[in-house]
Amino acid sequence: MLWQLAFRQTVHHYSTDVCWTPMVLAKEFNRNQFARDSDLTISTTGPELPTIAQFGSNSPLELSRASSLAAPFVNGIDLNCGCPQSWACAETLGAALMEKRELVRDMVVATRQRLREDGWAVGKEEDMHNPDGKGRSVSVKIRVHHDLRKTVDFITTVLGDEQNRNIDWLTIHPRTRYTQSSVPINLEALELLTNMFGDKLPVLVSGDVFTLSTLPYTSHLLATQPTFTSSDSKLETNKAPTSENQRPYLPKLAGLMSARALLANPALFAGYERCPxxxxxxxxxxxxxxxxxxxxxxxxxxxxxxxxxxxxxxxxxxxxxxxxxxxxxxxxxxxxxxxxxxxxxxxxxxxxxxxx
Ligand SMILES: Cc1cc2nc3c(=O)[nH]c(=O)nc-3n(C[C@H](O)[C@H](O)[C@H](O)COP(=O)(O)O)c2cc1C
Incomplete structure (x- = not known):
């Protein structure tokens, strides 16, 4: 996501609640002032929009250090376990981490610990509205495996103790590392995983959010309701399935992430069918x-x-x-x-x- 400040401000104007930065390599970010300045563009003139810094890393120390540096300027830290590009996977970054569930767990645990030591409020829902603005999230974005049992094991490991989980939320891109983006997302995987984990933590979906009226599933999220940052919505209720509507209904889905379609139409989440x-x-x-x-x-x-x-x-x-x-x-x-x-x-x- 090549989403620097000017574009993030634009999507925010059109009801997008949270933006992710492009994936930033934690190791470079820690060592290089130029990488910090170019990868993380932030507002110096007004309140920053809700923004998550996404890192690529395979080291608990590097990720926690980079998170410590970024935390004053963002609302949370996300670990990329989905990038399928060969250079990233060759470095055990991105989607290659889907085979390293203990390492991912260790990275998010170390990051949460580091942020806590730095004085940030990392108590998840408890700290969402922290009065001092100190609340910070730690989350992970994943792809799925061919064998969904591996994905279930991965999430279970990374999540840890359900009463005191290691991550605030999870974003699932229901394609494997080898699936082309032209192939529709795996709805069965999405349905299974949201039903299984949706009560344990907020689960967001990434993939094929093209317009709000053409989602391949239905969701209570599309009912007219205030969002985190807006009080009105142009959206119509997206009804639960009927006989003529065979799209699965995902009652436990907590949010929608869009990349390609939002780049083309920053007004997508305000209900626009194409860019005005x-x-x-x-x-x-x-x-x-x-x-x-x-x-x-x-x-x-x-x-x-x-x-x-x-x-x-x-x-x-x-x-x-x-x-x-x-x-x-x-x-x-x-x-x-x-x-x-x-x-x-x-x-x-x-x-x-x-x-x-
Ligand atoms: C130009 C571009 C850049 C992307 N960069 C990132 C990234 O930095 N981190 C990430 O997790 N996903 C990245 N993705 C993947 C998207 O987040 C998303 O998972 C994928 O494109 C499927 O969603 P879509 O159908 O909404 O495009 C990128 C996708 C595109 C098209």
Missing amino acids: WEAVDIFMNNVARAPLPLKLGIHHLTEMCGAGFGPDRSALLSKGERIRLTEFDNWIDVIDFIDGIKKIRGLEPMVRLASL
Whole structure:
């Protein structure tokens, strides 16, 4: 997730409760000031949005040190046990950790211990609303195994004592390390694991959250209700299964994580089926306050102005227009180009900083 501050601010504007940073290598983060500055972009002018620093690590000492450095600037620490890239797995990082359940347990235990020693409140639900703002979470993001018994053993080991568990929550990406992202998520695995563990800790799902109306399962989460950070919602109740609706109902699911579709449509969690122009304006205004490297900003724009992942495949910009966007070498030209397109389409120019 290439989610630096300006993009995190944009999704937060559209009802996303929590963002994860891109995976940061704990060992580099500990040793290199440049890695700390470039990997963890935080707001210096206002309250930071709920953000989780995600680390790649295979060492309790490295992870706990990196967590100690990051904790003042984020709301929690997450350990990546899902990255399937070969370079990561070769270093026993990411999805390779799915074969190292005791090591993962030792890493989260050491991290929680280090944060406690540093004075952070790591009492899970008890410290969620810590009045001093000291509450910090420790969580893990996993994939599943072909043999789900291994996943059950993994979660049971990492969780530890249910009365005093080692992690605050768990995010499950129900694909194996070898499953292509074009293959739909494993719903049976998701149903089994949420039913088995959903009462023991909050379980979030990552994978194929394309729009809220096209989830491959139904969930009470989509009933109109206040979220952590917003009091209203445009969402309609996503009903429990009926005879014509065979999607599994997941009563114990605690949250939805989106990557590809949220990149294309930052307004997804506010119920939008595709990216509105307004989201582009908001992103550009956020970039002005929290600058991004030009190429990364343009990458975000081409994602947001593309066809997206929902049933409505209409794009804000044509393919040719998106290619043109990638050719600019400064922000002024990017803004002029977008304003020019909006003018041709009879839309208002970009909303400027002062009026937001
Ligand atoms: C561009 C990109 C970057 C990603 N980076 C991370 C990452 O740093 N850490 C992580 O746990 N998952 C990462 N993922 C995986 C997603 O979190 C997610 O598990 C996966 O893409 C499936 O969800 P989706 O269908 O919503 O895309 C990344 C995915 C994409 C597309």
